[in-house]
Amino acid sequence: MTITEKIFGRASGKSVKAGDFVLxxxxxxxxxxxxxxxxxxGFYEIVKNQEEKKVWDPEKIVILFDHQVPADxxxxxxxxxxLRKFAKDQKIRHFYDVFEGVCxxxxxxxxxxxxxxxxxxxxxxxxxxGALGAFxxxxxxxxxAAAFALGKLWFKVPETIRFEVNGRxxxxxxxxxxxxxxxxxxxxxxxxxxxxxxxxxxxESLDISQRMTISNMAIEMGGKAxxxxxxxxxxxxxxxxxxGYKLDKNMKSDExxxxxxxxxxxxxxxxxxxxxxxxxxxxVDISEVEGKKIDQVFLGSxxxxxxxxxxxxxxxxxxxxxxxGVRMIVIPASRTEYMKALRAGLIDQFMTAxxxxxxxxxxxxxxxxxxxxxxxEVGLSTSNRNFKGRQGSADAFxxxxxxxxxxxxxxxxxxxxxxxx
Numbered sequence: 530m531t532i533t534e535k536i537f538g539r540a541s542g543k544s545v546k547a548g549d550f551v552l553x554x555x556x557x558x559x560x561x562x563x564x565x566x567x568x569x570x571g572f573y574e575i576v577k578n579q580e581e582k583k584v585w586d587p588e589k590i591v592i593l594f595d596h597q598v599p600a601d602x603x604x605x606x607x608x609x610x611x612l613r614k615f616a617k618d619q620k621i622r623h624f625y626d627v628f629e630g631v632c633x634x635x636x637x638x639x640x641x642x643x644x645x646x647x648x649x650x651x652x653x654x655x656x657x658x659g660a661l662g663a664f665x666x667x668x669x670x671x672x673x674a675a676a677f678a679l680g681k682l683w684f685k686v687p688e689t690i691r692f693e694v695n696g697r698x699x700x701x702x703x704x705x706x707x708x709x710x711x712x713x714x715x716x717x718x719x720x721x722x723x724x725x726x727x728x729x730x731x732x733e734s735l736d737i738s739q740r741m742t743i744s745n746m747a748i749e750m751g752g753k754a755x756x757x758x759x760x761x762x763x764x765x766x767x768x769x770x771x772x773g774y775k776l777d778k779n780m781k782s783d784e785x786x787x788x789x790x791x792x793x794x795x796x797x798x799x800x801x802x803x804x805x806x807x808x809x810x811x812x813v814d815i816s817e818v819e820g821k822k823i824d825q826v827f828l829g830s831x832x833x834x835x836x837x838x839x840x841x842x843x844x845x846x847x848x849x850x851x852x853x854g855v856r857m858i859v860i861p862a863s864r865t866e867y868m869k870a871l872r873a874g875l876i877d878q879f880m881t882a883x884x885x886x887x888x889x890x891x892x893x894x895x896x897x898x899x900x901x902x903x904x905x906e907v908g909l910s911t912s913n914r915n916f917k918g919r920q921g922s923a924d925a926f927x928x929x930x931x932x933x934x935x936x937x938x939x940x941x942x943x944x945x946x947x948x949x950x
């Protein structure tokens with residue numbers, strides 16, 4: 530069996546294979562301030578009696594505010610009020626309304642995800658938790674309402690594409706370049722409703738932070754989930770957050786497991802990668818876009834807002850200022866990551882360079898709060914999507930890159946190969 534089949538087998542209480550339909554128990558359900566209100570409304574439509582009926586398990590539900598924090602509109606403030614009341618009424622202990630950070634960073638960071646779990650979130654990048662060996666996937670708000678009420682959902686057990694990524698990455702080439710390369714190769718719908726299983730020398734060499742970047746973007750090639758088999762690094766990460774945790778050595782794909790496809794790569798010679806407007810699979814070697822003038826750099830998001838990402842950028846920028854005419858927005862992915870950066874002097878360094886460092890949140894990633902691009906402007910972002918209008922005007926242009934490329938480009942004022950700085 531693949532690791533995905535094993536997880537669904539445990540969650541449904543029977544032996545399963547890809548293609549089976551199962552009613553599976555949910556281990557964790559996450560929602561946030563954008564999708565949560567509709568899920569709450571749906572929940573009360575399902576249960577009808579709002580005074581007596583409670584969610585299936587308040588300990589397994591996590592609610593966070595991250596997309597519009599602090600509230601940037603009256604509507605956002607009203608949504609926050611609604612979710613605060615719901616969390617209080619339902620006695621949901623894992624409720625983060627004090628701007629703890631982006632949901633996909635906070636969930637694993639606070640110990641809500643363990644290998645082998647089945648986790649759902651009403652956000653498409655929930656697949657990020659697959660970096661810890663969980664099957665984590667995004668669902669709609671209506672499905673989340675059902676999960677709140679029942680603690681179960683129907684699933685079709687997905688087939689698995691195994692990505693064998695080997696070789697040794699070049700200096701200043703990282704996991705973001707790896708996943709952009711894979712997406713460019715497979716296409717935006719090449720892994721539709723498949724579990725993307727990442728393995729090989731490169732994946733094994735990456736720390737949890739970089740694995741999260743890769744799992745996070747499985748959805749950008751249509752994947753249902755992006756999963757990395759748990760190993761010693763995973764165990765150490767989870768043990769630091771979950772008291773008494775011990776890794777199940779069987780939580781991995783068996784030899785002889787059946788895959789829909791096995792794709793092999795040697796990325797030893799791969800240069801930094803950039804996704805060009807207006808699709809994430811429009812990926813090129815950096816040499817094809819080097820020199821493109823930019824107006825804004827966004828360093829952050831659930832894809833690349835961790836301390837490790839900020840440190841890479843800071844090391845490349847050194848004491849150099851952000852180029853004249855360029856806006857640089859830096860947003861750590863969580864309060865914890867922010868404090869790490871603060872103590873390490875990175876916040877001071879970015880501010881001295883002329884960047885703006887904001888509170889932990891999604892920021893301009895979805896074009897919902899601040900840092901929006903105007904008509905004709907060009908942005909370079911370490912986030913996960915570059916669709917038309919995603920970060921502001923439909924007449925703006927968004928390129929996606931690694932933190933290293935973003936930092937080099939910020940001080941040069943144009944898209945720059947980080948190996949040249």
